[in-house]
Amino acid sequence: MSDGAFRVLADPATGRDPATDAARELIAGLALRPWGQVAASVYESARLVADAPWLPGHDERIGFLLRAQRPDGAWGPPEGYALVPTLSATDALLAALADGGGTRTHLLAPAARGLVVLSGRLLAADARTLPDTPALDLIVPALVESINDRLDRVTWEQLPTPPLTLPPGLGVDRLRAVRAAVAAGAALPTKLAHFYEVLGAMPTDAGPTLTAVGASPAATAAWLSAAGPDAGPSAHAFLRELIRDGRGPVPCPTPITVFERAWVLSGLRRAGVAVNPPAAVLDTLTAAATAATGVATGEGLPTDADTTSVALDALARLGRPADPAGLWAYETTDGFCTWPGSEDGFSVTTNAHVLDAFGQHVAAYPDADARYHRTVERLSAVLPAHQLADGPWQDRWHASPYYATACCVLALAEFGRGGAAVEAVDRAAGWVLANQRADGSWGRWGGTAEETAYALQVLLAAPTGAPRVTDAVARGHAYLHRPAGPEHPPLWYGKELYCPTAIVRSAVLAACRLAAVHVPGADRSVVDCGYQATKTST
The missing domain is CATH 1.25.40 (Serine Threonine Protein Phosphatase 5, Tetratricopeptide repeat)
Known part of the structure; x- marks a missing residue:
């Protein structure tokens, strides 16, 4: 399923696409808050x-x-x-x-x-x-x-x-x-x-120019407490800025600069939303194409295959395709690891994103080296092999199976090869259909806007026009247009579960647009999409 599969939605009165306007505002926030937008953390605070x-x-x-x-x-x-x-x-x-x-x-x-x-x-x-x-x-x-x-x-x-x-x-x-x-x-x-x-004990390589230890306010504050009041002026400034923005509580992880920008831009473009990010935002993704082992989520964290892959996918969707050769450093006998040589467990979402990156490359360069094509074929089999018996996937970086399932389905539907990929997408869509809640939402513990967005993306990626799917999408879309409820629950894995608010907002926005295309007569306005979270951002 390519970007071109989604026609542009225009407001009949103005000829403008409301999703594009909302995306423009969201992307402006990426530039204004370069450390990222993450809800306040109980653990870190x-x-x-x-x-x-x-x-x-x-x-x-x-x-x-x-x-x-x-x-x-x-x-x-x-x-x-x-x-x-x-x-x-x-x-x-x-x-x-x-x-x-x-x-x-x-x-x-x-x-x-x-x-x-x-x-x-x-x-x-x-x-x-x-x-x-x-x-x-x-x-x-x-x-x-x-x-x-x-x-x-x-x-x-x-x-x-x-x-x-x-x-x-x-x-x-x-x-x-x-x-x-x-x-x-x-x-x-x-x-x-x-x-x-x-x-x-504190890191021996920390010095006066350090901004954040390990992308963590807690680690940074512990280092400052141990190092003394005159150490780390940049780290002091980092914490003061976080505190001012949240009026006391602090988020974690932060900074998440590349992670946030990659996920937002990739997700919006995949949904066919027109975006034109400023150069300052795009430039942070280019290291994914130029560095030997890719990019890190943010300052103070190691480079990883997950962030690198999504950054490469975003660049390709924005007309800047790049060679994903740096991802070979993460290849293992099982697939691709998130960090080379220092990871326990297998991440299906990392491997789905690696499939996106290599799929983009071979789509742009059909004559690419056979190794690239073999990787696409390999991951097209690896991901279905990790699918649970009833249809979803579960991952180690997110508490909800709807996120993992959406990552795998989107990659397999667009770039997967072979019957196993097709069957896996169909099974996942069946699982999503079977688990919609009475109010039209989806969720692990209760209906949430974020998980409903992922469920809609799964249904809209599956190649079916069955009336039952259209009805489920219409009900999910209506749920996203209800007034925002309580603070959105954290679902992303960190020291505790956390909520990257801009990323979640972009997923909901993308789902709103896709559903509006699919459902005849649907509300094409872009509202808050049922999403609300207390943000601590910079």
């Missing part, structure tokens, strides 16, 4: 409360944590996704209690509720059942240790004092080994910088 109370906005971050606590005492999304943010927030409240000298007794009750839900439920789960969020095996032992140390030093009768225990199957050996290596100055994978706040 709590780390600043605990580790950097000297930063401006301390009381505002405490207030944010109090407002974000759930009625059951936990923080964050459902299931095991609540463990990391609840540990971080509880530890932060205990730190604020200790620092407050008796002036913060209003924090006792929420801290106690956090301790109860941790000891009674969240830490009781077997480690094998916990979500595979990055560095969970470092973060959880570090925060359990910190909370227990704080409880040993307090005398508040309102706080339960028995020590917390680690989830069965989770130990401290890896945390101790990494801490010892960092303290000894060992060369560690670049991506570990993202978690320096729990490693007990």
Whole structure:
């Protein structure tokens, strides 16, 4: 399915495409907020409360944590996704209690509720059942240790004092080994910088020109706290800017400059939305074509195949096709890894995006080397092999199967070769049809605009015009045009689940446009599309 398959929608009164106007506004935001737009993080904001109370906005971050606590005492999304943010927030409240000298007794009750839900439920789960969020095996032992140390030093009768225990199957050996290596100055994978706040030592290569340690406010603040008040003026400025923008709470990950720009531009162009990004936005993607191993999500993170592939796809859709040869560095016996030599598990969405990148190249250059064609054929078989029995895909970078399924279906529908690719797309569309909610939405825990957008993209990529599909698309499109509800839930994998608001907004916008083309008489206006999130951006 090519960009040309979607005709331009024009407003009958003005002759303008409302999706293009909305996209223009969204892309302007990419240039105005170059670090990216990400919703406020409980985990990161709590780390600043605990580790950097000297930063401006301390009381505002405490207030944010109090407002974000759930009625059951936990923080964050459902299931095991609540463990990391609840540990971080509880530890932060205990730190604020200790620092407050008796002036913060209003924090006792929420801290106690956090301790109860941790000891009674969240830490009781077997480690094998916990979500595979990055560095969970470092973060959880570090925060359990910190909370227990704080409880040993307090005398508040309102706080339960028995020590917390680690989830069965989770130990401290890896945390101790990494801490010892960092303290000894060992060369560690670049991506570990993202978690320096729990490693007990700071990066030896950090200096006065450093902006952000590991694209993380928490890691940056921990380094500043350890390095002293005169260190890192650029890092100080980075945190102050984040704090000013969010009025206290901070996001994570950030910066996500290339990640955000690649996903927004690729998704909008794929949906046939006309975009004309400024040169400053496009230039950040060109390293995907020129650097030996591609580009990173943002400053402070390692280069990766996922961001590189989507950046290459965006460039191709914008008329700047580039050779994806740099992706060979990520090839493995199973497909393509996200980071070479330092990744556990297999990402179907990374491999779907690699298929997009190579598919674009062979479409533009049919006489390309046979290796490129073999890669397209290989991934056309690899992705169906990872499809679940009932039709969806699940991935390690997003909590919702609708995201993974949309990534795989879009790549296979446009570039896939062979019967397995066709069958996989059909099975995925059948699964989506079977799981639409009564209100027209889709979602893992409840209907969301983001997941509904992905579901619509799956249905509209499948080569079928069945009335049942048209009805489902019409109902999903109507759901996206309802007034925005509560804050959009975080679904993307980081230290905790997070919400990259501009990326989610672009996915919803793309789905609105595609559905409006497909459904006769559909509302062609581009409204907020049912999307709302509290943004912390720069």
